[in-house]
Amino acid sequence: MRSRTLAAVGAAALAMAGLLPGAAASAAPASAARPAARPAPPAATLAAPTIPLANVKAHLAQLQSIATANGGTRAHGRPGYRASLDYVKGKLDAAGYQTTIQQFTSNGATGYNLIADWPGGDTNNVLMTGAHLDSVTAGPGINDNGSGSAANLEVALAVARERYQPSRHLRFGWWGAEELGLVGSTYYVNNLAATERSKIKSYLNFDMVGSPNPGYFAYDGDGSSGSGGPAGSAEIERVLRAYFASINVPVQDTAFDGRSDYGPFIRYGIAAGGLFTGAEDRKTTAQAQLWGGQANVAFDRCYHASCDTSSNINDTALDRNDQAIANAVWTLAGGGQDPGGETVYSDDLETDTGWTANPDGTDTATTGRFERGTPQPTTYSGTALQLAAAGGSNSLVTGASAGTDAGTNDLDGGTTSIRSAPITLPAGTKTLSFSWYLAHLDNSGNTDYLRVRVVGTSGTTTVLNQTGAASVRAGAWQTQTADISAYAGQSVRILVDAADAGTGSLVEAGLDTIKITK
Structure with a gap:
């Protein structure tokens, strides 16, 4: 200012x-007419989303x-x-x-x-x-x-x-x-x-x-x-x-x-x-x-x-x-329509809808395993690593507690996974969307990852596969959408897994606001 x-x-x-x-230095130009006041927006105006402070x-x-x-x-x-x-x-x-x-x-x-x-x-x-x-x-x-x-x-x-x-x-x-x-x-x-x-x-x-x-x-x-x-x-x-x-x-x-x-x-x-x-x-x-x-x-x-x-x-x-x-x-902005269509499934993680950690008993991570919980924001030298939930209080997160330092409850020692309860998709189901982040320091590498898959009777589709890198990546909530129309009419599960593989590195990941529409 x-x-x-x-x-x-x-x-x-x-x-x-x-x-x-010159004429505009202190007043509006003589030719500039005031626009008419805009009519009030319709009652059906969509509510604004939560803006994550961490972002x-x-x-x-x-x-x-x-x-x-x-x-x-x-x-x-x-x-x-x-x-x-x-x-x-x-x-x-x-x-x-x-x-x-x-x-x-x-x-x-x-x-x-x-x-x-x-x-x-x-x-x-x-x-x-x-x-x-x-x-x-x-x-x-x-x-x-x-x-x-x-x-x-x-x-x-x-x-x-x-x-x-x-x-x-x-x-x-x-x-x-x-x-x-x-x-x-x-x-x-x-x-x-x-x-x-x-x-x-x-x-x-x-x-x-x-x-x-x-x-x-x-x-x-x-x-x-x-x-x-x-x-x-x-x-x-x-x-x-x-x-x-x-x-x-x-x-x-x-x-x-x-x-x-x-x-x-x-x-x-x-x-x-x-x-x-x-x-x-x-x-x-x-x-x-x-x-x-x-x-x-x-x-x-x-x-x-x-x-x-x-x-x-x-x-x-x-x-x-x-x-x-x-x-x-x-x-x-004058209303608008939800471009996602009719919602057939949503989970804001605020209540227990049946997510199971380590569902196959194969996880190897020693700390920072996936859980549904209230994440405590964590930073390292000003870099946001673990974020507050994208909406509400809870999310799926790799070790919700902050710990005594940034590396105390981060993902360490291998893989961690969490899987939803069965979700029945009606005919016409088209789109899966969710918020996610992967954060790491420059000791990460491409063997570290956050992955989201849809598992159905006709196969498995990877809808997000974000890998690490040897650079600092601050956490920021992002939205991923995927076409899952191939699974319409089936029962599916959402499988989320992450890894701190290779050499040990400081890695955090989260998932929130899951929605499926038709």
Whole structure:
């Protein structure tokens, strides 16, 4: 998030740089009409999925590693910024997004925006979600704004995992050179053809959502504190506040004062909203009583400083905000249908449905055997190895306990397996889906693995076979889908096995949220 000084002079500086038309420096162009407020979404809107905090933290760890490898910063014009953009783009490309890198020049250096479109939906009715990806030169910018960038990335990846197809078109943006005065987002909005700009009906902005002494603020869309946004902004604020009300967290207004990347959008009358956990301002005594934390201390004492590292994050605030972002996207996207069809079997592992460990009596692992349990998150030097469940409390996990160190209850000594009770598949059964992760350190190798198989009367099909490698792999929940229509009408079992084979290595694995549809 840019400083208050930049907020005061940013528009003028951009006009001088040629990135803003003079008439737009302080107000919307005369030709820019406000779009009509979008109708409320239908009652059948699908619920947002759980956004795993461990995944968001894994993205932050990557951004921290990128900064560390590039002089401690991810600022505009520095190699750390482009490496950050390439990391985000790689994740989105692999998930099926249509990505575009937009190039601009500012302060004598080349800058980049990343735009990602999720295929489908009404392209004349775009819901866009954005965050700036750059840091200041002084530090790695993990709260400002790795937090918003990582949360938006994981929500985008959740859209892909869920194969979500809402009625509105979804677009995500990661902006460059925000810290120099909203340069990237301004360049994007100003350089859209008027017809394309008019298709963006709503813009959600998330800048600093994990402040270490957090407050909970929503942009004042309805003008109740005197600074409302364009038509439609009140609905965005209502949706954001509704999520926090559902978890009994009070929310206060923060003004549309031009400090972040919503500014170029509201200048053109595009409805906007977003969340914020506080920057250099001090938390008041009343706010500390409301939210906890320290009174008379900045919401973020490391704002724009070298100490804005991966340790400068409040996990509770980050988790609440990433889930609020997902809720807003799913609510405002205009409904949608479950692409998985009719569910014929599901198991969230919260109750015992008959999974049997070591079903054939052949397991050789000495520790970290598969069990259905509540996993205790485990890390090693900042790398997530064992993750909390993808949804609810329980998952299938290799040794649920954390132990005294990362290697105490990891998978060791060979193979471990666990098998479901028989599952009767009706005619028309088509798809198996589940969440999974495999994590390891660089002492792993390709003889280590996580494997999932479907075993039926007509044979066995391997639907996941993920091997290890001699590199660090942080745990991150992913979704696997497989066509199992060949087993329709049969009774099958799901067999999960993992191995720490060859030389001993630090390996963890998990499985969750299993679903079969027709």
